[in-house]
Amino acid sequence: MKLEVDQLVKRYGGTTALDSLTLRVADARVLALIGPSGGGKSTLLRVLGGLETPDSGTVMVNSRPLPAGEVGLIPYRRRNGFLFQQFNLFPHLTALENIALPLEKAHGLDRGAARDTASAALGRFGLSSHAHKLPAQLSGGQQQRVGIARAVAHQPEVLFLDEPTSALDPEMTAEVLELVQELAEAGQHIVLSTHEMGFAREVADEVAFIADGRVAEHAPPARFFNEPASPDSSRFLSRVMRW
Amino acid sequence: MNRRLWIANLTAALVVAGLLGALFNAVFGALATHTDWSRAWEYRGMLWQGWLTTLSIASAALVCGMIIGLLFMLGQRSNLVVVRWCCRGILEFLRDTPLLVHLLFGYFVILAPLLARPLGAAGWNDKPIIGVLILSLFHGAYLGEILRGAVESIPRTQWDSARAVGFDRIQVYRHVIIPQALRRVLPAIAGSFVSLIKDSSLLNVIGVTEFFYNTRNFITGTYAGLEGYVPLAIGYLVLTLPVAWLAHWLERRFRHET
Ligand SMILES: Nc1ncnc2c1ncn2[C@@H]1O[C@H](COP(=O)(O)OP(=O)(O)O)[C@@H](O)[C@H]1O
Ligand SMILES: [Mg+2]
Numbered sequence A: 001m002k003l004e005v006d007q008l009v010k011r012y013g014g015t016t017a018l019d020s021l022t023l024r025v026a027d028a029r030v031l032a033l034i035g036p037s038g039g040g041k042s043t044l045l046r047v048l049g050g051l052e053t054p055d056s057g058t059v060m061v062n063s064r065p066l067p068a069g070e071v072g073l074i075p076y077r078r079r080n081g082f083l084f085q086q087f088n089l090f091p092h093l094t095a096l097e098n099i100a101l102p103l104e105k106a107h108g109l110d111r112g113a114a115r116d117t118a119s120a121a122l123g124r125f126g127l128s129s130h131a132h133k134l135p136a137q138l139s140g141g142q143q144q145r146v147g148i149a150r151a152v153a154h155q156p157e158v159l160f161l162d163e164p165t166s167a168l169d170p171e172m173t174a175e176v177l178e179l180v181q182e183l184a185e186a187g188q189h190i191v192l193s194t195h196e197m198g199f200a201r202e203v204a205d206e207v208a209f210i211a212d213g214r215v216a217e218h219a220p221p222a223r224f225f226n227e228p229a230s231p232d233s234s235r236f237l238s239r240v241m242r243w
Numbered sequence B: 001m002n003r004r005l006w007i008a009n010l011t012a013a014l015v016v017a018g019l020l021g022a023l024f025n026a027v028f029g030a031l032a033t034h035t036d037w038s039r040a041w042e043y044r045g046m047l048w049q050g051w052l053t054t055l056s057i058a059s060a061a062l063v064c065g066m067i068i069g070l071l072f073m074l075g076q077r078s079n080l081v082v083v084r085w086c087c088r089g090i091l092e093f094l095r096d097t098p099l100l101v102h103l104l105f106g107y108f109v110i111l112a113p114l115l116a117r118p119l120g121a122a123g124w125n126d127k128p129i130i131g132v133l134i135l136s137l138f139h140g141a142y143l144g145e146i147l148r149g150a151v152e153s154i155p156r157t158q159w160d161s162a163r164a165v166g167f168d169r170i171q172v173y174r175h176v177i178i179p180q181a182l183r184r185v186l187p188a189i190a191g192s193f194v195s196l197i198k199d200s201s202l203l204n205v206i207g208v209t210e211f212f213y214n215t216r217n218f219i220t221g222t223y224a225g226l227e228g229y230v231p232l233a234i235g236y237l238v239l240t241l242p243v244a245w246l247a248h249w250l251e252r253r254f255r256h257e258t
Helices: A041-048 A070-079 A095-105 A111-124 A140-152 A170-185 A197-203 A221-226 A231-241 B002-034 B037-042 B044-076 B081-095 B099-121 B126-152 B156-164 B169-206 B211-222 B226-257
Strands: A003-012 A015-025 A030-034 A056-061 A081-083 A158-162 A189-193 A206-211 A214-219
Touching: A003 A041, A015 A041, A015 A056, A015 A206, A015 A214, A030 A041, A030 A197, A041 A056, A041 A158, A041 A189, A081 A140, A081 B156, A095 A111, A095 A140, A095 B169, A111 A140, A140 A158, A140 A170, A170 A189, A170 A197, A197 A221, A197 A231, A206 A221, A206 A231, A214 A221, A214 A231, B037 B044, B037 B211, B037 B226, B044 B081, B044 B126, B044 B169, B044 B211, B044 B226, B081 B126, B099 B126, B099 B169, B126 B169, B156 B169, B169 B211, B169 B226, B211 B226
Parallel strands: A030 A189, A030 A206, A081 A158, A158 A189
Antiparallel strands: A003 A015, A003 A056, A206 A214
């Protein structure tokens, strides 16, 4: 996966969420975004995922510019996958329908093929026994795993995950992270924001430290975690690693 | 304590039954000399016809009103500010003025002069058609407001997720937002259908031969009293009670779901 983000600016009213953010990733399978809350990780992911249009700046994903308007972004979103922190699933549909409906309506599969593909996606992550449950009948960790199954059912080019485990307890966090690792090892290209430093260190190929709407540091995890170059990132790391 | 409550309930029931019985007895007794149920039987064809008309008017207005309500809701959420304002304006005008005025004004001043001739030429009776149209608009305005509230109560994450899986704007509404919004407001919608059925009686002012219109004709024609009003009340209750029960049932079911 190749990313070229140049001078990206996104403002919400008075707050500048992304402040001329520039980031170049030549070739990474897993890119982890870390940094303090409010630093701009979610906003960057939303722009990369085609859910938010920036005020200025350019974004190229795998050497193709991000489409400009809402209409152009729809096929882009269909090509990729996105998972939020929580409440990803549609509460009125079963786990299986949550996966099958987008395959049918957004990807144009016929109903039978959509259901087969959805079943296969659930089976792949050991979720078959939950196929006919509503999201409210699943634990938070199961919901996120179904969410990931939905996001990868159509074999996305890039999977974007915005703090996929922040709303979960440690055990559920582990089950979701294991799944993400499995995907990464299978070759899925992933950009995720996370507060799980151990996971970022082990699974990511590159880490970008984002604070105040900019990339303060960008390095392979070994270097980033052992000898952080910027004072901001070393202060952040010493604080989150302390406990 | 259970036993005492039971006795208290029984006593209260007996007292209420006694009072109601006495009241009914007094009223019906006083009117008995003027009440002749065979007259209502003679007019049963006309009353039945009116009841059927009311049923079809209410059903048609229910469907049209729902469509208009959806359009009002979408219009108020349009990206175009002009569309939003227009919808808002029309909706406030419809909601904040009496249905009776809409019917009289809309029919006699606006729609009948425009449509009566072409509709008549096509072999249609313009009165029920225009009546249903006005009733649908009026109730569509209420439904539009109910639906808008429901749609706005759907959390942002659902809109985001729906966009993230690749749905276009129409699919977001059709597959994600509207099904959830409808679940939330089904009780309120059922409740507003009860009003719609009752309001359909106002169509008598433009001469639609619905249930109330025919019953009133029967009453004025025969100087009927209770034998006119009792079937009228029962006829409306047969239509409204099931819907009201449905509303309560949905409300309870929804409470369990959340
Ligand atoms: N929809 C929004 N409306 C207003 N402000 C927002 C919105 N989304 C994010 N922000 C602001 O943008 C900044 C960056 O937020 P975010 O990208 O969520 O950071 P992070 O994910 O790193 O915690 C914060 O100051 C936040 O308050
Ligand atoms: Mg965030």
